[in-house]
Amino acid sequence: MFITIDEADARPIYVQVAEEIKALIARGELAQGAQLPPVRQLASDLGVNLNTVATAYRELQGEGLLSIRHGAGAVVASRTAQAKSEEELRKPLRVALTGLVLAGLPRVEIMNLVQSELRALLKGAK
Amino acid sequence: MFITIDEADARPIYVQVAEEIKALIARGELAQGAQLPPVRQLASDLGVNLNTVATAYRELQGEGLLSIRHGAGAVVASRTAQAKSEEELRKPLRVALTGLVLAGLPRVEIMNLVQSELRALLKGAK
DNA sequence: GTATGGTGTATAGTAACAACGTACAATTCA
DNA sequence: TGAATTGTACGTTGTTACTATACACCATAC
Numbered sequence: 001m002f003i004t005i006d007e008a009d010a011r012p013i014y015v016q017v018a019e020e021i022k023a024l025i026a027r028g029e030l031a032q033g034a035q036l037p038p039v040r041q042l043a044s045d046l047g048v049n050l051n052t053v054a055t056a057y058r059e060l061q062g063e064g065l066l067s068i069r070h071g072a073g074a075v076v077a078s079r080t081a082q083a084k085s086e087e088e089l090r091k092p093l094r095v096a097l098t099g100l101v102l103a104g105l106p107r108v109e110i111m112n113l114v115q116s117e118l119r120a121l122l123k124g125a126k
Numbered sequence: 127m128f129i130t131i132d133e134a135d136a137r138p139i140y141v142q143v144a145e146e147i148k149a150l151i152a153r154g155e156l157a158q159g160a161q162l163p164p165v166r167q168l169a170s171d172l173g174v175n176l177n178t179v180a181t182a183y184r185e186l187q188g189e190g191l192l193s194i195r196h197g198a199g200a201v202v203a204s205r206t207a208q209a210k211s212e213e214e215l216r217k218p219l220r221v222a223l224t225g226l227v228l229a230g231l232p233r234v235e236i237m238n239l240v241q242s243e244l245r246a247l248l249k250g251a252k
Numbered sequence: 253g254t255a256t257g258g259t260g261t262a263t264a265g266t267a268a269c270a271a272c273g274t275a276c277a278a279t280t281c282a
Numbered sequence: 283t284g285a286a287t288t289g290t291a292c293g294t295t296g297t298t299a300c301t302a303t304a305c306a307c308c309a310t311a312c
């Protein structure tokens with residue numbers, strides 16, 4: 001589990017952890033049924049409290065990506081998250097693209113970035 | 127100024143407001159030099175406190191997009207935000223794309239979404 | 253079965269943050 | 283100059299993020 005916390009990132013730690021695990025699942029590096037590290041282990045690896053990791057796990061469980069069993073561990077439940085509304089999907093994309101446009105990147109460069117990121121994510125796709 | 131607050135959106139109100147103004151600037155609907163509404167007016171339109179809007183304005187000023195003068199108002203200072211690191215630009219994009227992949231959208235559909243959003247943003251570009 | 257070690261969960265405390273109401277200060281203009 | 287308009291500062295309240303510590307569930311060896 002190669003997860004890192006970015007101090008410069010304003011988002012809460014548990015959100016960052018959840019986001020990184022999501023990316024691992026999307027890439028197929030965490031396949032369906034795969035066991036996740038115990039909250040204590042991942043927490044100590046990251047230098048945070050175990051409850052912070054537990055919150056991330058519960059968030060992912062809420063999205064249908066993990067299955068947590070008290071006493072046993074957490075496993076990847078599915079590679080597909082529960083359905084969101086189209087607007088919930090579009091908004092983060094709009095925010096990201098707005099940032100790129102305001103950074104002054106030309107259209108072609110933005111498309112290159114998108115394709116490069118998307119390729120990395122779909123690498124392990126079926 | 128057509129800005130709306132999304133109750134379902136977990137992000138703070140001032141972030142949502144700042145984000146929507148950014149999109150207006152990117153689209154060219156708020157050109158360089160354009161005057162922004164007084165914090166009291168926008169605040170009452172949105173049904174929030176004036177300081178909440180003021181915080182959004184200051185955030186945008188910090189990114190170099192607005193110029194605020196005490197007693198006068200706020201105007202669009204630039205259409206280009208201050209330089210961010212490549213990772214700061216990539217991360218939101220990765221998060222957005224991860225969400226789309228986990229939602230089960232096929233590659234072509236994701237690319238269609240991206241192009242549709244990007245077209246809307248670049249509509250007013252020179 | 254039950255003891256033990258491993259696992260997630262619950263609770264309480266602290267600090268920081270978001271949003272608000274109110275008072276203050278700078279600018280504009282009649 | 284004075285009044286209206288604009289952003290700013292300050293104090294309060296409720297929420298959130300994170301932590302430390304104690305609890306509850308599960309698997310397994312014996």
